[in-house]
Amino acid sequence: MMNGKRYDVIVIGAGMGGLSCGTLLAKEGLRVLICEQSSKPGGYCVNFKRNGFTFAPAVHYLNEFGPNSQMEEAFQTLGLPPEFEFCPQDPQRRIITPHFHLTLSTDIDQFEKDLIHLFPKEKLSIHAYVEELKRLVKNIEGLSIKSLDLISLKEKFQLLYKFVMTPQLLRYRGKTGQEVLDSFFKDPLLKYLLTFGARKGSSIFTCAGPIMWAIKGNFYYIKDKAIGALPQLFLRYYKAYGGEIFFNTLVKKIAIEEGKVRGVQIEEGEEIQSRYVISNGDCHLTFQYLIGNHLLPDRFVRKLQNREISAPIFTLYLGVDLDLAQMGFDGALVHHYPTIRKNPWEEKDAEEFDIQKEKMAIRMDSIKNPMLAPIDKHTVAIAAFAPYDLFADGSNKSPHYAEIKEEIAQKIIETTERVIPALSSHIIVRDASTPLTYERRTLNKRGATMGWYLSAKELSRIRGQKTPIANLYQAGHWTFPGGGIPMVIISGINAAKLVLKSMKKLA
Numbered sequence: 057m058m059n060g061k062r063y064d065v066i067v068i069g070a071g072m073g074g075l076s077c078g079t080l081l082a083k084e085g086l087r088v089l090i091c092e093q094s095s096k097p098g099g100y101c102v103n104f105k106r107n108g109f110t111f112a113p114a115v116h117y118l119n120e121f122g123p124n125s126q127m128e129e130a131f132q133t134l135g136l137p138p139e140f141e142f143c144p145q146d147p148q149r150r151i152i153t154p155h156f157h158l159t160l161s162t163d164i165d166q167f168e169k170d171l172i173h174l175f176p177k178e179k180l181s182i183h184a185y186v187e188e189l190k191r192l193v194k195n196i197e198g199l200s201i202k203s204l205d206l207i208s209l210k211e212k213f214q215l216l217y218k219f220v221m222t223p224q225l226l227r228y229r230g231k232t233g234q235e236v237l238d239s240f241f242k243d244p245l246l247k248y249l250l251t252f253g254a255r256k257g258s259s260i261f262t263c264a265g266p267i268m269w270a271i272k273g274n275f276y277y278i279k280d281k282a283i284g285a286l287p288q289l290f291l292r293y294y295k296a297y298g299g300e301i302f303f304n305t306l307v308k309k310i311a312i313e314e315g316k317v318r319g320v321q322i323e324e325g326e327e328i329q330s331r332y333v334i335s336n337g338d339c340h341l342t343f344q345y346l347i348g349n350h351l352l353p354d355r356f357v358r359k360l361q362n363r364e365i366s367a368p369i370f371t372l373y374l375g376v377d378l379d380l381a382q383m384g385f386d387g388a389l390v391h392h393y394p395t396i397r398k399n400p401w402e403e404k405d406a407e408e409f410d411i412q413k414e415k416m417a418i419r420m421d422s423i424k425n426p427m428l429a430p431i432d433k434h435t436v437a438i439a440a441f442a443p444y445d446l447f448a449d450g451s452n453k454s455p456h457y458a459e460i461k462e463e464i465a466q467k468i469i470e471t472t473e474r475v476i477p478a479l480s481s482h483i484i485v486r487d488a489s490t491p492l493t494y495e496r497r498t499l500n501k502r503g504a505t506m507g508w509y510l511s512a513k514e515l516s517r518i519r520g521q522k523t524p525i526a527n528l529y530q531a532g533h534w535t536f537p538g539g540g541i542p543m544v545i546i547s548g549i550n551a552a553k554l555v556l557k558s559m560k561k562l563a
């Protein structure tokens with residue numbers, strides 16, 4: 057055995073889900089080990105530096121981090137100090153299309169007016185839609201996201217009551233964005249805008265998310281800190297509570313004996329024993345490779361094989377010597393639609409794909425957090441959905457990978473000049489992540505950004521975090537309640553509570 061020790065719990069992966077789970081378990085006095093294949097904590101929630109510029113490959117905004125929020129409660133549960141200042145990002149985003157500019161901020165009445173100004177024929181429908189979302193936000197306020205495996209009978213009744221008292225939840229449960237937007241609006245351009253980039257089959261709640269966050273003022277960043285400070289804070293407290301972590305340690309197998317976990321095997325083939333294992337890693341990797349289909353129920357394997365995963369992203373990172381603030385930018389996320397599609401739900405495969413027609417999210421994080429760039433310089437990160445198969449030949453890297461990556465980067469720069477004029481002549485640092493980069497760094501299959509693709513159908517099915525193997529639980533975006541930083545922190549807490557409950561340490 058690596059250090060001759062037997063652990064109560066081994067957590068596979070130090071993403072935010074794994075760190076949150078490990079922190080609570082260590083705080084409760086359990087012997088916990090986290091095995092992380094990379095050299096850093098945080099999974100997708102990290103930073104990297106290039107010549108004095110600090111970039112975030114993924115996480116840009118945080119929901120639920122304001123006063124009296126779910127994360128305030130989570131920090132208390134995890135025994136983390138309120139060390140960071142979470143500032144609202146307001147306006148939340150600026151939408152730039154070839155036809156108009158539009159701002160989405162907490163001043164939702166102004167947003168409604170601006171939309172009506174652009175689409176006067178849809179005045180009544182726009183008002184009805186915004187009012188419906190306001191009611192929904194008000195009604196779901198304070199709804200706790202606990203795994204069904206953890207809630208008491210009383211809490212189940214309270215949840216049921218909340219559902220009954222929130223008719224929108226029942227009305228739109230299982231409904232796609234397409235169905236609901238079609239029922240409100242006629243104008244295809246308006247419908248396209250209100251998808252906010254959600255895919256065909258997505259739930260209406262995915263499309264309505266940005267407006268609901270604006271109504272609630274639920275869009276934050278960490279003041280004077282890069283996002284990678286968040287996992288570092290978790291790690292510091294995890295270790296202070298006595299938790300151990302092995303970096304550069306790939307888990308190759310979950311050891312199972314008579315249907316129950318016994319520990320994990322790491323790269324060198326050594327087994328480390330533990331009573332419980334939590335997987336914070338990719339779902340396919342966990343079940344098909346670390347366990348093996350032969351040890352799992354057929355129905356479970358079939359379900360796993362048939363589920364869709366979330367779409368991957370291409371991100372271009374630029375360090376520029378432009379004074380972006382002087383040019384009128386305020387650090388709000390810019391959603392640039394170079395073209396407007398006639399059919400909002402059209403999906404392109406790798407062959408038909410043209411990045412210059414895709415919606416691009418442009419982040420200029422150093423405007424709000426100047427420490428991310430050298431003086432008088434700025435960071436610009438431009439992200440767009442891009443098919444995995446564009447960069448891969450089957451499951452291997454395409455022989456033309458470098459050329460495709462360069463071509464896409466050039467096209468993104470060219471298109472973004474419509475938003476940031478003369479961008480190409482002010483670039484001093486450049487890097488990019490393809491879906492393969494994301495996959496390599498975090499082992500998320502095909503660079504999935506948020507675990508499973510949560511279609512309207514999937515979202516309406518409430519899932520737990522238990523697995524068919526006894527004492528093996530999941531934490532992170534491949535399980536309940538879903539993707540995004542607040543969700544995976546909650547899922548880590550839920551997984552830890554499942555262990556504590558099973559050990560009868562939870563009242």
Ligand SMILES: Cc1cc2nc3c(=O)[nH]c(=O)nc-3n(C[C@H](O)[C@H](O)[C@H](O)COP(=O)(O)OP(=O)(O)OC[C@H]3O[C@@H](n4cnc5c(N)ncnc54)[C@H](O)[C@@H]3O)c2cc1C
Pocket residue numbers: 068069070071072073074091092093094098099100101113114115116117118119305306307308336337338341369371439494497498499500504505506507531532533534538539540541542544
């Ligand atoms: C481009 C992009 C933009 C995003 N933007 C936002 C945003 O603005 N706001 C937001 O809230 N969310 C955003 N997300 C989503 C969010 O980043 C993820 O949902 C979340 O970080 C997932 O956390 P996790 O703990 O589930 O897993 P991950 O971050 O995937 O971490 C899993 C960890 O497990 C490790 N691991 C896996 N398998 C093994 C193994 N066998 N052995 C050892 N270690 C292993 C990996 O190395 C990794 O460190 C974005 C995602 C992407 C990709």
